[in-house]
Amino acid sequence: MEGLRIFRMEPSFGAFDAVLAATAWRRGCALTSADRSFRSVDGLICLDLSAPTFLAQASTVP
Secondary structure, three states: OHHHHHHHHOOOOOHHHHHHHHHHHHHOOEEEEOOHHHHHOOOOEEEEOOOOOHHHHHOOOO
């Protein structure tokens, strides 16, 4: 159900992106992507693959 909520609230998300974000959010996992639109999901830990600080950020996520 969380994927459907995200899909409805985020007009830029396709169905796959919404389910991907919901799965990461529910499991408490970080989502790694160069797509910055994932940052708009409240409570989702996002790591920007294109950021110069990516490796430093990734090493701090459990």
